[in-house]
C-alpha cells in the first residue's frame with residue numbers, strides 16, 4: 304500500500320509525469336475536427352505552433368501547463384524539450400535560451416523539472432528535412448552535448464532541476480547518434496529518454512533501415528539500461544517488452560495523448576514486466592489519476608478482462624517509478640487528496656481510491672521541496688499565469 308488515510312485526507316507521495324511537451328498545451332481543443340485525421344496531420348499543426356514560439360511565449364505557455372499540472376497533483380515533470388533554435392534553424396546567441404525559459408516556467412510554477420534536452424538530426428531515413436523541423440536540429444550532435452553540459456553545470460546546485468539526454472526517436476536520429484547519446488548519458492549518470500514505437504510507420508521504417516524492430520535494435524546496440532526510458536512503447540512485441548524488463552528500463556505510457564492521436568494500444572500487461580511510468584505528453588488532458596487508470600482500463604478493453612494491474616502497481620508507476628525515470632530523488636514531496644470530494648466519498652481501499660476514483664479536483668494540498676504550492680486546491684499563481692497564457696495564445 305502506498306497511499307495512506309489520515310482522517311478526511313489521503314496522503315500520496317509526489318507524482319511525476321515522466322513525459323511532457325508543455326507548449327503543446329496550446330493545442331488543446333483545437334485539433335479535433337475532421338480532415339485532421341492522422342497523427343501526421345496533427346503533427347503538421349503542432350509544427351505551425353512550434354514555428355511561432357518565442358522565448359517569452361514558450362515560457363508563458365509552459366508555466367500555465369505546469370501550474371495546471373501542479374493543481375492536479377503533479378510535483379515533478381520530465382520535459383522532453385525539442386525546440387532549440389530560431390525559426391529557420393540559426394541558434395540564438397544564447398544557445399539554451401528556450402531550455403532555460405522552460406526550466407524557469409517549472410520553477411515559477413513550483414514543481415521539479417528534468418529537462419530532457421532533445422537531439423534531432425533528420426526528418427527520417429532518406430527523408431529531406433522539413434521547414435518545420437529546422438528549429439529542432441543541431442548542425443552537429445556535439446553542439447547538443449555542449450548545451451547539455453552547460454545546462455547541467457548551470458543547475459547543478461538546484462535540487463529541483465535535473466538535465467537528461469533525449470535522442471528524439473530512431474526516425475529522427477540515426478542509430479550511431481543514439482549510441483553516442485547513450486554513452487554520453489551513461490558517463491554522466493543522466494536519464495536517457497526516447498520516443499519508441501509510437502506509430503506503426505516508425506516500426507516499418509526501422510525494419511526497412513535496420514532489419515530489426517526498434518527495441519531489438521536498441522538492445523543489440525547496448526542502449527537499454529536502468530536509465531533508459533522508452534516513451535510510448537505502443538507497438539512493441541512481447542519479446543521486446545522482455546528486453547526492456549531484463550535491462551530494468553522504463554516504459555512510459557502516455558495514454559490520454561496516445562488515444563487522442565489514435566496511436567494504438569500498448570500491450571500493457573507485457574510492458575509491466577519493465578518499470579512502468581506515465582506521461583502527460585501533449586497535455587490533451589492534465590490529470591495524473593486519469594492517466595494511470597486510462598492505461599489500465601484500455602488494457603481491459605484490449606484483452607477483454609478486468610483488473611489487469613493492481614492499483615498499487617499503477618500508483619508506484621505514478622510516484623516512485625516516475626521520479627526514478629526522470630532521475631529525480633523524492634525528498635518529501637507529497638500530495639494530499641480531500642476524501643470529502645464527491646469522487647472519493649465512500650472509497651475504503653487507499654490505493655484503489657487514488658487510482659480508480661480520484662481526479663485532479665480532489666487535490667487539496669501539494670508540497671514540493673518543502674514548499675506548499677497548492678493549498679485548499681488553489682495555486683497562488685493561477686490567475687496571473689492564466690492571463691499570461693491567454694495573452695500568449697492571442
Ligand SMILES: [Zn+2]
Pocket residue numbers: 322324383498534584
Ligand atoms: Zn512525446
